[in-house]
Amino acid sequence: SQQGEEDPQALSIQEGENATMNCSYKTSINNLQWYRQNSGRGLVHLILIRSNEREKHSGRLRVTLDTSKKSSSLLITASRAADTASYFCATRMDSSYKLIFGSGTRLLVRP
């Protein structure tokens, strides 16, 4: 079963605009990670935020985490056509080593 659910399921924006994706999860976590997947390829790790952190930045990426609401958001600023991909959040619970992935947001950046 999926732990996380991303919202929206699909997002279409113009190049240069910002893209925001949200993730909600069900149980307490140790950390939350975001991954990106290009069509037909494996997933690539983008950024990790620990349960005691509220915000983290990496280049054009900004991730927030609200453990009281069990939610996270991923912001991609100044989007590029090459950002077109599916984005997944993944959570790791304290009691497990496995990462549980959400259903993903499919992002289309129009040139």
Added chain:
Amino acid sequence: DTGVSQNPRHKITKRGQNVTFRCDPISEHNRLYWYRQTLGQGPEFLTYFQNEAQLEKSRLLSDRFSAERPKGSFSTLEIQRTEQGDSAMYLCASSVTGEGSPLHFGNGTRLTVT
């Protein structure tokens, strides 16, 4: 860093046949994961190895599925008596030890059962 390698990239088989996939993780990674992904969905956890020990296995995994990592290096995933519902992308990932260690994924094996 040669990355995680999966073979074959594509496999077409008839219902009822057995198939085996191979995963070669990044050499210094002691953790290895198998996931299954269907179209439009996120990866679904199948099983996890720490070195050669299989430490977690999804309850969704039927007895037809078995995975091994005999020497703590490469891993194989076998599906016996394949069914059409087994058609999916099978992804392998590896990582080093550590709660914050990111997973490094291979490009997957796409299985089509006809």
